Amino acid sequence: MTYRAPVRDMMFVIQELAGIDAVAQLPGFEEAGADTAQAVLEEAAKFNEGVVAPLNWTGDQQPSALKDGVVTTTPGFKDAFKAFAEGGWQGLQHPADFGGQGLPKTIGFACTEMLNSANLSFALCPLLTDGAIEALLTAGSPEQQQAYIPKMVSGEWTGTMNLTEPQAGSDLAAVRTRAEPQPDGTYRIFGTKIFITYGEHDMADNIVHLVLARVTGAPEGVKGISLFIVPKVMPDGSSNDVHCVSLEHKLGIKASPTAVLQYGDHGGAVGYLVGQENQGLAYMFVMMNAARYAVGMQGVALAERAYQKAVGYARDRVQGKAVDGSTPAGGGIIHHPDVKRMLMTMRALTEGCRAMAGVAAAAYDAAHAHPDAATRAQNQTFYEFMVPLVKGFSTEMSLEVGSLAVQVHGGMGFIEETGVAQMYRDAKILTIYEGTTAIQANDLVGRKTVRDGGAAARAIAGQIEATEAELAKRDSVAARGMLLRLRAAREAFVDVVNWMAAEGKANPGGVYAGSVPYLMLAGNLMAGWQMARALMVAEDKLAAGEDAEFMRAKIATARFYADHILSRVPGQRDSVVAGADAVMSMPLEAF
Amino acid sequence: MTYRAPVRDMMFVIQELAGIDAVAQLPGFEEAGADTAQAVLEEAAKFNEGVVAPLNWTGDQQPSALKDGVVTTTPGFKDAFKAFAEGGWQGLQHPADFGGQGLPKTIGFACTEMLNSANLSFALCPLLTDGAIEALLTAGSPEQQQAYIPKMVSGEWTGTMNLTEPQAGSDLAAVRTRAEPQPDGTYRIFGTKIFITYGEHDMADNIVHLVLARVTGAPEGVKGISLFIVPKVMPDGSSNDVHCVSLEHKLGIKASPTAVLQYGDHGGAVGYLVGQENQGLAYMFVMMNAARYAVGMQGVALAERAYQKAVGYARDRVQGKAVDGSTPAGGGIIHHPDVKRMLMTMRALTEGCRAMAGVAAAAYDAAHAHPDAATRAQNQTFYEFMVPLVKGFSTEMSLEVGSLAVQVHGGMGFIEETGVAQMYRDAKILTIYEGTTAIQANDLVGRKTVRDGGAAARAIAGQIEATEAELAKRDSVAARGMLLRLRAAREAFVDVVNWMAAEGKANPGGVYAGSVPYLMLAGNLMAGWQMARALMVAEDKLAAGEDAEFMRAKIATARFYADHILSRVPGQRDSVVAGADAVMSMPLEAF
Known part of the structure; x- marks a missing residue:
């Protein structure tokens, strides 16, 4: 077993700190008490430990690859994603009306952590799909919601966020991708998007790209950006004019295909406007806020797995005796005071950030479901204060924890086959994407x-x-x-x-x-x-x-x-x- | 230019903080004043910027490789090492009696930094050779000194340190490699050594392995360890019984071949005892202390180059305007306050650690060359206090600086082709080898x-x-x-x-x-x-x-x-x- 979900600690956070009993008082969450939480977490643990976690190292060694415009993901990913979809995991926190399970974030956040501990690269696909669902729930028309959300909730289709362009990273005002209105009310999209996570892959029948672009004649800057749905496969089964032209060669999360997408090289990709023209950034922020919290959970998740790996090594590796002579014959380096200090640092940071995220999740639930408007507003304010901390602090701490995990392994940690170096490499993206720490x-x-x-x-x-x-x-x-x-x-x-x-x-x-x-x-x-x-x-x-x-x-x-x-x-x-x-x-x- | 040696700051440290004028008062260092320092540093800058630095990225992409027992280093390394040797750089701090230039450490430390900034992987070969020379100067017989030191000082031969075995890392008491005495006074060496930096390569005519082993019947633990010279090539030109059986696949410093060496599979490798039996650890500490200081300089060196790369990117990358509106049209992200903060953090840590190392180097020189015994002792105490700090703190800070360098690059930093990810990967070994931070x-x-x-x-x-x-x-x-x-x-x-x-x-x-x-x-x-x-x-x-x-x-x-x-x-x-x-x-x- 390479990963064991910390269900006991998660339940402690959910019950004692986040207060699941209070969440279960909220309208719509009546079934979501501690027993449900326990049952869901145990199922999630089983699935992630057994199916997803074993693919983590495989993904690092056999990353997704592009050939003739087709991206083939790591061996095993496709089947695992099918199992993920069939298990209903994509719909965990989404509305029952669209086929989801409608569980509170107070339960969902722990499942997010497990999936990411099991496999950061794999988890990115559902993470982006969650964001796309959120954006469409907020700003999509009823027709769009019906057309796209159930398929994404069921895991048949996946979603992407298309923000970045070569000249437009943290500064979205510089987006240049353009959208030309067509007589039939659709748009033609032209431009290049980079750093598109799971922008192309073979795990689902369709990919729903949410794309920021400027309608012809729109104002300069952020006030002229609109949001479009650009499906990879059109309703009639034909291919849309969006093509993956390359994948990035990255420091970490190698299994996750990071695509350069070319829109409109063959006449224009068909796009459907989401909400109002020029309001795209506001809608995208819905998606980004969901994603920011989730990336914070990636930090906790990576830290948890790194901690577990370090503890395992520290127990097994025999090397010298502790200064106070307390190491028994054959005892591991875990007896050395500084190894304990490193493990405690890792553990304390991980548990602290998990607890912070759990409490923020409960505020999110109250902000959305509490019958009292003032209570909702108060919780919303609290949650919004916490999001940059969950994202920024948890990911920065995951760098420290990932580095300590290598350190505990000594020279073996520097050898790729040991597997802990992957965590050190994977972690570094977390303080960058979905808004760098400085943006948070x-x-x-x-x-x-x-x-x-x-x-x-x-x-x-x-x-x-x-x-x-x-x-x-x-x-x-x-x-x-x-x-x-x-x-x-x-x-x-x-x-x-x-x-x-x-x-x-x-x-x-x-x-x-x-x-x-x-x-x-x-x-x-x-x-x-x-x-x-x-x-x-x-x-x-x-x-x-x-x-x-x-x-x-x-x-x-x-x-x-x-x-x-x-x-x-x-x-x-x-x-x-x-x-x-x-x-x-x-x-x-x-x- | 991918690297520009910080000669001005180095000279500031050498003159104003380390006090080169006082060093030049020491017997034997009369010629080593500020003018000499300036001239040597300018030559070193030219060589490292022009010859060594351009091979850094090449080495990451085309690491040293093993085939049929032969290690071929990165293209360009062999010629660069030849130029290094011919330039007299290997002998910079070694005695003139053995062909060296006999310069004080107060000058040499800056050259060490430059070489390592230029190319950490390349620099490891001279670094280990320096350590082997130190050990033989301390404990080798006059015949051994004459036989090996001049060839190493000239760069015709290189040296290695063979300490680690699978069960003996930080704990050298667990060394099992054995040495069987022979009637002719030599020994036969049998065992496996791992993590041997430049344990096999094609850059020199011979490799002088310094090997820790136990003579038959020696006491258990560290009191039974002896030090042996095991040349790769015997005086008669035949091959000794030492073979590279594999190279490690590492997180970083990929160009540097990290060998598993097998001794004695064909009858026993011929070894020559250095100094007294069972005193090996004490001699090896001479080598390790030199190497520990040098690894500290690797931390400074890596930080300096990472800083330079981050500054370059921050000047060029245009993205948004600073909050106070101070970014001029086309101005880079260096105008953003947090980018400045990151760059200042990198710079302050680098300059601080360089200054600390320079002052320690001056103490080393005084400890060795001062005519007054009490002054020598005082300086020795000071230097010995500083060595774990130079090693431990400077390398830990290089992790922080390397991570910040990636962070300044944002998403581009995570793309391997940008080159800064290499620094993040390379840095992680520095807190581990030559004694982890905990060992320091x-x-x-x-x-x-x-x-x-x-x-x-x-x-x-x-x-x-x-x-x-x-x-x-x-x-x-x-x-x-x-x-x-x-x-x-x-x-x-x-x-x-x-x-x-x-x-x-x-x-x-x-x-x-x-x-x-x-x-x-x-x-x-x-x-x-x-x-x-x-x-x-x-x-x-x-x-x-x-x-x-x-x-x-x-x-x-x-x-x-x-x-x-x-x-x-x-x-x-x-x-x-x-x-x-x-x-x-x-x-x-x-x-």
Whole structure:
């Protein structure tokens, strides 16, 4: 077994931190209680461990390949995707009206993690399809929804996001792909899109490309971008004028075909406008926000599998004795204090980010399904604050965890056949695609912090203070240690928020110079806050004699998070608040 | 030009921080003043930029390959190595008695950096040869020295270090390769060695393997290990019984052949004992210490080239406008505050580590050549304290810098053809070979801190306090900012040292649990200390109107180092001093 789904920890997050019981009170989610969660997670674990995970290394060694315009995916991917579709996994969180299972994100996020732990490259196909479904649910016409969504929910068809062009990456204002209106109400699409994940493959009967393009005569910049459906196969079974002209040769996620797509070389690809002209970017953001959260889960997922691999190696590899002589005969390097420290770092970051994502998922569910408008709005604000953290912090931490996983393996980690190097390579895309960490940080600073003068951020700080008050009632070493670090981190967060709110307008360069350190600080704090809550739950359960081994490990992990991860926060405050001038004072020509 | 040697910054370190004028006062180094340094560096720059650097990408694409027991290196490597040898570069720091140039390390370290920036894989061959020369200078008989050293110094022959076996990596006590004494005083060597860098190749006429093995009947453990010379080609021109049976398929440094060597499959490889039986590990440490410092320079070197590549891309890549509107038409992403922050992080870490290494090199020279024994001893202590920091901190920082270099490139960074992904892959070996970061940290804690009760560490802290006193006399913003961070970092360092000295014997597990955070803290501080010294020199030179652009950039970089890098230190103190229990309290079965 190369991967074992952490169902126990996921259920802890779902029940104790995200609060599945409350989610099951929401209209439409009445069946989605803890028992359902447990059953779904166990099924997902079985499928991902048994079917998807074994293909991860295969995909690295035998990537998808392009020949004569046809992309053949890694051996085994096609059958695995068929099984995925037949198992109903693509429709897990989508509406029952379109054939989905309509489960809350509070359950779905854990399944997303498992799929990505099992196989990051494979999981990208469903991830993009999820985004396309979301966009069509938001902005598609009823006819479009009927025509496309059921086929995507069932896994017969897959979806893509076509944003990037050679000159238009983070800056979508520079999109040049053009759409010419036709008398029949359709459009002809012309242009080149790059970095299109699963832009061409052999796992489904059709591919629904969602494409950003400019209608002839549209305004410059982001206000002139429209969204189009461009199916690979037309309703009459003929091929549309979209062609995969090459696949990228990448550092990682090699099994996932990253296509250059050429639209309209033979008269124009037929495109159908989604929603209103020139509103394309707003619709695409729906897709991107879903995808950003999911990429954050990819970070957690990669970290979890890397942790498991490192633990396995550390148990088996015999090499020397621990300094305190505690290694028994034949004992592994896991007895060495620094190996423990590395494993604990990996574990604490993974569990912290999982908990943060779970709590964000519950807010998403409440934001969508709660009967009270004010509660919905409050949860929406919270969720939107968390998305750049789930994406930015979890993926950055996955780089650290992936690197530590190699480190635990020593020289063997550098040998490709060991398999852990793949994780190090795969991880690096996560901080880049669906908006780099800097793009997430811009979102966090601009839309989520400066725009409301720091109100949303301070409201969360208030919730953290309440957790501190709970910690203060306890006298365990773990609770006291956590309180010390959590309070210092929360105070640092508030310092930064206040500084950004005050300086945001007058000194945008300086404020944005601190954007990524602020994101790292805030993500660390939010994950640490959840570890603080977890610690208290675990202490109480332990006292009640419930699942003692798990609870003891949770307490130890939370303690570690406090002293080794949360302790990074105050220094980051200094970087943001005092360090802006140092970033901006270097003359450009001197670099 | 893919790489431009930072001669100006190197000369700044050599003259202003390492103090070449004082080195040139040492007996034997009279000719090695600033003018010599400048001339040597300019020649080295020309050679490495022109001949070696262009082969870096080639090596990644066309690695060394094994066929029928013969290793063919990357096209171009053989000629480049010939040119390297003919240029006298292998002998740069070796004694004139053996054909070397006898230059001080204070000059040589910069040449080491350049060679490694140009091509990490290529540079490994001379790096290992340097180590073999050092070991023979220390422990070889006069006959052995005459037989091997001149040929290695001239680059006709190369050297290897044969330590690792499948069951013996960090733990050399587990070495099993055996040496059977022969009546003629030679030995027959039998065993398998793995991870042997340039263990077989076609760039030289002979390879001098230095091999750790156990003489029949030797004691168990490290006290029974001897060191042998095993030449690939025997004096009579016949082949010795050592064979390359495979090359590793690696994450990075692919051009460098990493061999599995089989000794004695055909009757026994002829080996010549170096020094005394059972003293092999002590001799090998000579070689390893030279190599550890050099691997630290590999970290600096990789970071420098990654920085240059990222700056180049950031200037050229047009994408959006900076938040403050400061991007001119057609201006690159270098105008974005977070891109500046990433570049400054890369630059500050690189310059800080280079400065630390330069100052350590000057101590090495004084430790070897100073006429006064007490001064020699003092410098030796300082140098020995710095070696694990140069190795450990500089290589860990190169991981951060390599990852940031990819990040600056965005999606293009993930495409192998861009070339920056190679740096990310290459870097990961640096924290592993020649002793992992944890092994460096064990050395720092055990031999360099706890053994003398923290005396050496506190002596250095005293020197840093003197720098703080100098800073305190200045009222520039930069000096005040630096003072604040340097003082806090030095105090944190002393806290950790005191804690380790006090706890070292009673609580070794806890102390070693903090060993790597301590190493990161100490390395950060030592590099930051040199940046503080650099800042004051630059302020003075700027006031004197000397090289204003360079001096302004140095001040900006030092300021950045203070607020963004040194500011990490206090949190690390908390991890070490408060966080040990959190590492050690997790039951092993719960991982």
